[in-house]
Amino acid sequence: MLMKKKIITCLIIALLSTSSSVHGRDDLQDTAKNTDKLWRTGCGAHDGSFTAISTSMIGWGIGLAIGIAILAAVLRQSTSANAHQ
């Protein structure tokens, strides 16, 4: 009888610890995702600042009339490429 009680207690502890560890891992995943998301936030401002320096260092640009035409052509090519896929 005593043995039976011991086994049942052990089983209950084993089951509880298994399920709680699964929940624990889920919580950890959620926390990790939230931390990751928060860590990535602010990248837009960083990119803006980085581009302000990097493009300035490259030191050249394309004349507007040509640049506008090129950018319009890029869309046409990408649309055509998508259509063929």
Next chain:
Amino acid sequence: MPTNKRKISLLLLCFVLNGCSRSTQEPEKTTVSFIPEAPKEEITVPSFQQAIREPHGYCYFLPPKGWDLADQSKLSPRVKICFIGKSSNNLLPSVNLATEEVDIPLKDYLDIVKRDCESDPNSQWRDLGKYNTPLGEGRLTEREVKTQWGVSRQVQLIVIKDKTAFILTAGSLKEEFSRHYKDFESVLRSLTITEDLTTQVISEEKRIQLRQLVENLAGAFKKATDKIAVVEEAFDSKSFQKEAWEPFQQKIINDFTEMGPYWQILLLRDVQHQLLQNLKRSA
């Protein structure tokens, strides 16, 4: 004996349950990282080519006159467009517009930006106060970043609208900043958002002219698709390009200079997109 059997079966059940719970967790690969030094890879950011229109409209600004377009391939992933000015120094003045999907208020976003700058020994950051824009109330901030060519001073206007942060950055070499300040101020004031690009043309006469140009282009494209069934091929056909698209493009570039090059690019892309999509839908 039956007690022993029950014990064994209970033990087996326990092992099976334990095994199942582990097997469901093990194969799951996580891409989440706690390590701050890990590369900030971004897959969800649409490229400029794909992002024709923001979900809430077209956001654009007027760059200073005479500035050039920066090489699109050199821009950071979230930067939509960048213009660069002229200078005798190595670090040229520039303005750019970046966007970022966010689900936090402006104050929290600024706290994150501030914290990031403070953690970088080469940069200094300060809050310059509120700044009203057509997108809503924004915040003007200033950064100073040490580079090999000297200190770069940048003003950043940050506005959050419909879960998107719009970041307009204007900067130059610190010594030259006062010389460009008026230009930068005009750039910041010009930031706007619209559902329809054509409504932004102030002169009614020009608005009518623009609508007429678009209608004529649509007519020419319809004729081209009557000859060539595939819409993309019809658009790329020599006759349509020479007789309709290129003259239309030139008209937009030459007759609507007051709207600025970014508006012109967005309009050309929008018209092109509309032509291709409308005909695809009707086909």
